[in-house]
Amino acid sequence: MEILFAAMEVLARWDVALALIAGSIGGVAIGAIPGVGPAVAIAILLPATFSMDPIVGLTVLLGIYGSSMYGGAIPAILINTPGTAVNALTTYDGYPMTLRGEARRALSLAYSSSFFGGVFSVVCLILLSPVLAKVAPMFGSREIFLAALLGVILVIVAHRGQMLIAAALTGFGIFLSTVGLEPVKYSRRFTFEQSWLASGVDLIVVVLGLFALSQAFVLLTMDDEKVHIAKSRGSLFQGFRELARHPRVAAVSAGFGVLMGMIPGVGEFTAQFMSYTSARKLSKTPQAFGRGSSEGLIASETANNAVPAAAMIPLLALGIPGEALTAMMLSVFYVHNVVPGPGLFQFQMDFVVALYLALLILNVLVVGFLLVSTGWLVYLTKIPNRFLGMCILLLSFVGVYSIRNSAVDCGVAAVFGLIGFVLKRLNLPIVPIVLGMVLGGIMEVKLRASMNRVKTPLDFIDRPIALLLFCVIVVVLGSTLWRVWREWTPVDRRSNAKKASVHFTKRIAGRKTRHFETRTKKQRRKRSYDHLGS
Template sequence: MDLIFASLEILARWDVVLALLVGSVGGVLIGAIPGVGPAVAIAILLPATFSMDPIVGLTVLLGIYGSSMYGGAIPAILINTPGTAVNALTTYDGFPMTARGEARRALSLAYSSSFFGGVFSVICLILFAPVLARIAPLFGSREIFLAALLGIILVVVAHRGQSLIAAALACFGIFLNTVGLEAVKYSKRYTFDQSFLSSGIDLIVVVLGLFALSQAFFLLQGEDEKTRITKLKGGLFQGLRELGRHPRVAGVSASFGVLMGMIPGVGEFTAQFLSYTYAQKSSKRPDDFGHGSSEGLIAAETSNNAVPAAAMVPLLALGIPGEALTAMMLSVFYVHNVVPGPQLFQNDMPFVVALYLALLILNVIVLVFLLFATNQLIKVVKIPNRFLGVCILTLSFVGVYSLRNSATDCIIAAVFGLIGFVLKRLSLPAVPIILGMVLGGIMEVKLRAGMARVKTPFDFIERPVSMILFLMILGVLFIHFRRVWLDRKELKQEKWSTKHSSTTFGAHLSRRRDYLLTERGKKLRAKRSMLSRRSTDKN
């Protein structure tokens, strides 16, 4: 209890309370606007948070991260357009409910499910915090290096069907981190005698370019869409009662969200897929899924909102971000000389619990706000895309310039904005670049520190935790390559069967054609002989 009281004392400040309100309400507004999303908003706000206290800046970003999925359900349900990428599965059952005239019920159920998933995740992590505090001291330089390597591998293999390009982009991110003065001997790397590269390529500049500027370019080149939304009638409290009728689906979905959130590179999409599949297979009415099933909507919204709090575990315990959003938050820690990792759990446990309590409080704030303000909130869906694009473009360049008052940073951000725009048009992931930059720096520092005590390669994995991590890396690689081999084998079998069936069918046609030609030849010969006899008789 002393730990809880110490954490509440950290949160009981007017600036932290204001940050909670601004982050939670602002996150809902951002999530409700299709085409923006939390990554763009966090990228724009990052420069402003560097001047705040760590708890204040992180609370704002956590508020946006944790509440944007609430808002993203609004356009997904009302106009079949997900506000954030992770709300795409919400459209499967949310919009059919709206088409049946049950928009109020669908929104209420989505809010209630998101609230349950968020609260469940935070409670689990508060209970596990003492366990993490005991495990954290077991991680030294070698263990953190292997954990970072495992994180990059998981990010790569998570992009199924795009593993090679994801690996290439992650390597590109690692390369970007090496540009400039290296940290030990201060020798220049890949600067090409250009003074502006001596200080390296700033992570925030790349983040703003890849996410904010690219999204602005994407919105500007599109067309504005007119949307009509009918005003909702009645209260939005019935979803809380309906959620209570499906405790199994809600509990399992929230558990999937917690587990998937703790694994770097996995995130909301895998949690949603597993939860939705489980809910459909265990349902008494599986045919309703995709046509307005309340269980399907619960599974999608519960699982995706259970991920944000769980995603903070590898970030806080090991200093390893599992996705782009937590990678951005890591930069806030570094700016204020707060180093996430084992020492944070040992020396500043109240700060860690305060972050979890902030996530818990923001879920309550968001639910209350949405239950009373949805009718006014749905108007933001009508904001034109091009106007949003201009606003994002302006705010992004202001944020980049404010970092170091450098026009060069603006040019670099614009270049990465074009790269991000191309990746969007080609449906390729930009996240591996960011994680490559962050994890590449961690791997370099920890590898150098760990190699000082290593004489043989086996010394690197002699300790229990490092051995477990090494076996996990081998297991992930084995599963991935086995899956690739099975996919290729299945593809070859499909090609062979297609070729074989077409060959058999072709041979059948060939034989049939020969038969027909033979019959026609017989008829032609018979006709010619008959004509010959007639001419002979006439003569």
């Protein structure tokens, strides 16, 4: 109880309360604008949070992270354009409802489902806190290294169909983390006698370039489209009653969101598709999915809003981010010398509980704000793309320059902006670069620290958690290689091989039959000759 009261006292500060309100409302507005998204907004605001207290800065970023998906459902439902990337599945059933004149019902369902998923994941996070507080101290350097290695592998495996390019981009991110002074002997690596590379490639500069500047370039090259918003009828409160009629869909989808959020490198997309698929299989009317099904809308919105709180679990317990947004938040911890990991649960539990309560309050604030302001937020979808692009471009360069007052950082950010622009044009992933930079640094430091106690390779996995993580890595790699091999030898190729073997068998059998018939004819002829001879 003392920890709970201490956490509530932290949240009662006026600056924390203001940051929570600004982050939640700002996140909804950012999510409602197609083409921006939380990654761009967090990347732009990141330099400004370095001058704040850690709880204030993280509250702003968490507000944007958790509430942007609420706002992203508005354009997805009304104009068939997802406000954020993770709201893409919402268009499957949300927009058909709009075409039927049920836009308010769809919006209400999206809000209530998002609220249930967000609260469910926060409750799970609070219930898991005692377990994390006991398990986290068992993680030493070896365990954290293996967990980071597992995170790298899962990041690559999660990009199914693009695993080779994801592995290459992750390796590029790990390489970027090695540039500059190495952490033990402070010798220079890959600086090429350039003094500005001695301090390394700054993570925030890379993030701003890959996410904010690249998105600005994309918006500047797009044509402005006229947006027509259909009229709707109904009440924004009816979705809560309708959600209560589908408790199984909501609970299963929230469970998928929590589980996928806890696994580094997986995220909202996998949670959404798994929950959507399971909801369709369990539904009595699966044919309605994709045509305005309320169950489909509940499944997609519940799952993606259950991920943010769950994604904080590996970040807080092990210091390992599961995606790009939590990797950005990790930099706020490091700037203020707050080290996520086992020590955070032992010595700063009030800080952790304050973050949990902030996430809980965030969902209440967002739903209340949406129920009274949806009619005004709709007009944000009409902002021209090129105007948005210019605003993002200007704010991004101001943010980059404010980090170290360096024009070189602006040039580096511009280079990574072009790299991100090319990757987006080619539909290639950007997240592996950022996670490679973060996890690469963690892996190097923990590997060097653990090697002092390791004599043989088996000593590296001589503890239960290390052995468990090693087994998980082996299972993931083995199952992935098996799946790749099965995909590399598709069914039609295997069936062709089977047909070829059957054809070959028939040919052999045919030869044997003809040989038998020929031999039989010779024997008959010989018998006839013998008969004539006799």
